[in-house]
Amino acid sequence: MNQKYVAIIGDIKNSKTIKNRDEFRKQFRDAIEYINEKYKDQMAAKLVISSGDEFEGLFSDAHDILDIVFELEKRIHPYKIRFGLGIGNVKTKIDYDNTLEIDGTSYHYAREMINFVKENETSYSTYVTNYAIKSTEDMGLVNSSLAMISILKNSWSERQRQVMEEFLDNDMSQMKTSEKLGILQSSVSRALKSSNFYNYMYSKNMVNAHIERLVSDGWN
Secondary structure (H helix, E strand, C coil): EEECEEEEEECCCHHHHHHHHHHHHHHHHHHHHHHHHHHHHEEEEEEEECCCCCCEEEEEECCCCCHHHHHHHHHHHCCCCEEEEEEEECCCCCCCCCHHHHHCCHHHHHHHHHHHHHCCCCCCCCCCCEEEECCCCHHHHHHHHHHHHHHHHHHHHHHHHHHHHHHCCCCHHCCCCCCCCCCHHHHHHHHHHCCCCCHHHHEEEEEEHHHHHHHHHHHH
């Protein structure tokens, strides 16, 4: 069975308008380094910053692929990221330290998808999303789910986002989250409900499980 991989290409939105470039670049580098360390066992080639404010990497294990995407968003906040993902093969030697030297359909699909996301941001005839993925399989339902996740996350207020992140960081315990934020548990509960947190988690987990199955199946 031949190995399938997931390539990720990310790009910072409106990066040319960022005023404090030194502060941003440090935050950007720190986020990439954190992901590389935390998820190194799932990587075929670590994330590297490429041209401009893009980054890319290759994963042999898709078990946490959306968690990786969303954790990058969290660590880059308040700057926004668009993501293109590709599930496919690799046709060159894999160099863990230099993803830029690797080629294959996984990277071609990821590049196609990030271009798709960029183009749709200025189009009135297609949907807008922060994430898109391509494979040899039909990914229409997956991409529609990712678009809805994107819309949902973009609708969160800063306070809702803060509650969601603390809730996840504290084992999804409302009591721990309320103690951490210094607010009532009922306030945490209302924030979870108003942000449709559980719908978000269900959709995220279902999409991630589907991607994981596609990657783990490989090609016979």
